[in-house]
Amino acid sequence: MTSNKVLFNLVISFITNITSSSSGSNVDNNNGSILIQSNKHRKQVGAAGVKSSSKSIGVVIGSTRKGRIGKDVAQWVIEQSHIEPILKQYTNSSSSKVELIDLLDINLPFYDESLSPAELNGQLSSENALKWSKLMSSYDAYIILTAEYNRGPVPVLLNAIDYLYAEIKQKPMVLISYGYTQGGIRANEHLADMLENSFLSMKILSRLHLPIREDMFVVKSFDSNSNSNSNSNTRYKQLKDINNSFKPYLVDLNQSVAQLLHFISS
Numbered sequence: 001m002t003s004n005k006v007l008f009n010l011v012i013s014f015i016t017n018i019t020s021s022s023s024g025s026n027v028d029n030n031n032g033s034i035l036i037q038s039n040k041h042r043k044q045v046g047a048a049g050v051k052s053s054s055k056s057i058g059v060v061i062g063s064t065r066k067g068r069i070g071k072d073v074a075q076w077v078i079e080q081s082h083i084e085p086i087l088k089q090y091t092n093s094s095s096s097k098v099e100l101i102d103l104l105d106i107n108l109p110f111y112d113e114s115l116s117p118a119e120l121n122g123q124l125s126s127e128n129a130l131k132w133s134k135l136m137s138s139y140d141a142y143i144i145l146t147a148e149y150n151r152g153p154v155p156v157l158l159n160a161i162d163y164l165y166a167e168i169k170q171k172p173m174v175l176i177s178y179g180y181t182q183g184g185i186r187a188n189e190h191l192a193d194m195l196e197n198s199f200l201s202m203k204i205l206s207r208l209h210l211p212i213r214e215d216m217f218v219v220k221s222f223d224s225n226s227n228s229n230s231n232s233n234t235r236y237k238q239l240k241d242i243n244n245s246f247k248p249y250l251v252d253l254n255q256s257v258a259q260l261l262h263f264i265s266s
């Protein structure tokens with residue numbers, strides 16, 4: 001695939017850049033999206049080159065509400081960046097994989113363990129929490145997505161993170177927010193602070209904010225027969241053509257993905 005070649009080359013040029021230069025954090029602005037790259041976590045690359053061990057990346061959809069756009073955004077991230085084929089190519093391993101993680105399927109209760117996750121060391125009491133813990137510990141890296149509610153990250157996502165400690169501690173990730181006007185910048189900043197500066201000490205390689213606008217949406221109605229939810233609201237807003245609307249953000253997305261792939265493969 002020629003498109004895969006493009007990002008593969010981007011990963012390679014990324015390596016070339018970091019080996020030849022190193023300076024502070026930079027902020028780019030392409031058509032409204034904002035990419036904040038962290039140089040803190042850049043790795044030195046030796047002359048040895050590409051390793052060939054299998055790696056896996058989990059992409060967490062940070063919202064569960066009815067009519068959410070989070071799943072569409074996560075699918076857009078995976079599809080448009082071609083992250084999985086490129087990861088396989090870059091790690092030289094066909095068992096490398098990228099998986100979509102939907103908190104709706106995990107269905108966690110509010111954190112109610114008698115000890116903190118660090119003290120429990122994975123000995124969680126609910127079956128769903130155990131499943132979540134095992135799943136999250138299986139990845140080498142993450143892309144975490146959040147919407148912005150009242151200038152903060154989505155509570156369902158925060159609760160899910162509250163269950164974790166060793167599963168994600170010090171692991172690399174890319175943080176992506178979306179929202180009106182500034183692309184969920186405050187939710188993004190808040191969540192970055194929690195993940196990076198708490199004892200979770202995650203390595204956030206870059207943070208991406210994706211602005212959404214009213215004209216990107218179309219108002220729809222749920223099929224009243226197919227979904228017997230107690231929620232009586234039947235209207236929701238759907239992104240009408242995410243590929244087209246988000247096209248301007250693709251340069252930044254590709255750069256974030258390239259950075260993550262480079263980090264976990266070197």
Ligand SMILES: *[C@@H]1O[C@H](CO)[C@@H](O)[C@H](O)[C@H]1NC(C)=O
Nearest residue numbers: 003004007081082250251254
């Ligand atoms: C982003 O990467 C994908 C996969 O390599 C490629 O198809 C696409 O053209 C890239 N887009 C931009 C704007 O760089």
Ligand SMILES: *[C@@H]1O[C@H](CO)[C@@H](O)[C@H](O)[C@H]1NC(C)=O
Nearest residue numbers: 029030031032247248249251
């Ligand atoms: C979007 O970015 C492209 C290339 O970076 C540029 O040519 C174009 O003028 C930008 N459009 C807007 C609306 O900023």
Ligand SMILES: *[C@@H]1O[C@H](CO)[C@@H](O)[C@H](O)[C@H]1NC(C)=O
Nearest residue numbers: 050051052089090091092093
């Ligand atoms: C990938 O693996 C194949 C088969 O072992 C090997 O020939 C090739 O050189 C490897 N490529 C890289 C980039 O390591």
Ligand SMILES: *[C@@H]1O[C@H](CO)[C@@H](O)[C@H](O)[C@H]1NC(C)=O
Nearest residue numbers: 076079080240241242243244
């Ligand atoms: C966006 O593009 C991908 C292919 O890159 C396609 O699979 C997907 O269906 C498209 N999404 C929409 C909503 O058109």
